[in-house]
Amino acid sequence: MEDFYVAEYQIHRNHELGLFAIYDGHLGHSVPDYLKRNLFNNILKEPGFFTNPSNAIRKAYQETDQTILAKAPELGSGGSTAVTAILVDGLRLLVANIGDSRAVLSEAGKARQLSVDHEPSNASEHKNIRDRGGFVLNMPGDVPRVDGQLAVARAFGDKNLKDHLSAEPDIVDEQLSPDAEFLILASDGLWKVMKNQHAVDLIKKIKNPKNAAKRLTDEALALKSMDDISCVVVRFV
Structure with missing residues (x-):
């Protein structure tokens, strides 16, 4: 199991921030553990976070990746995907990701x-x-892999493959609508066996987010997922 997660609230510059993330590591847990301890700090210390959050997140992702590569003798040559969500004052949602961990929003x-x-x-x-x-090598019976090794096209770390990999995040910045109910963040061990709508339907009546996350992971196991499974559910109503 090489997954790590973050689910916490903090006050930062007089704003209430919800910080949520899933980090799915490969070739060891050192890189996702480093991300758990450092990525949000790196994002929030950017001076332009509140004025241009997308640029701040993009810059922090890139700088974090460079630090991980520089620390390869300490952290190893492995890597990690990431999906992060920052909820600002309960109204604004910032989602960024590299790799195949996923964020799914339920609206009505x-x-x-x-x-x-x-x-x-x-x-x-x-x-x-x-x-x-x-x-990209696609062997029969296997998923496509970068240089025949890695099954994602973007990731933190992976020093031996970095020339061919990107750490550029895709970013969504939006105001939550009145229809927004909850957000699911999960590693690909869940999404390999479950469609987005199935996941939403499964937990839409479960008010406790921890119970909802457990319901999703239990369902992924029942569907015989063979990959790491980590999940965070964030309730808005």
């Missing part, structure tokens, strides 16, 4: 995916990998 019972699955089979990701000098 309808699932809406806020993150992007960065898979090597995606045409734009495939082109980016080729442009960087890499290749």
Whole structure:
């Protein structure tokens, strides 16, 4: 199990912030553990966070990736996907991700995916990998992999593959609508066996977010997911 999660609230510059994340590591737990301890701090210390949060998040993702690469002798050559969500004063939602951990918002019972699955089979990701000098190998019975090794096209770390990988996040910045009910963040161990709407339908009547997250992970296990499964549910109403 190489997943780590964050679910906490704090006051920052007179704003209430909800900080939520899933970090799904590969080749060890050192990189996702580092992200758990440092990524949000790196984002919030950016002076422009409240005036241009997308730029601050993008800059913090890139700088965090560079630090992880520089610390490879200490952290190892592994890496991690990430999906992060920052809830500002209960009204504004900032979601960023690299890799295939996913964020799904329920609005009036309808699932809406806020993150992007960065898979090597995606045409734009495939082109980016080729442009960087890499290749995507798709062996029968397996998923497409960067240089025949990694099943995601973007990730933190992965020093040995970094020339062919991106750490550029996709970012969503929006005001929550009155229809917003809850947000699901989960690693791909859940999404490999569950559609977005199925996940929303499964927990829409469960008011306790911890119980809702457990219901989702239990369902993923019942559906015979063979990957790490981590989940955070954030209730708005």
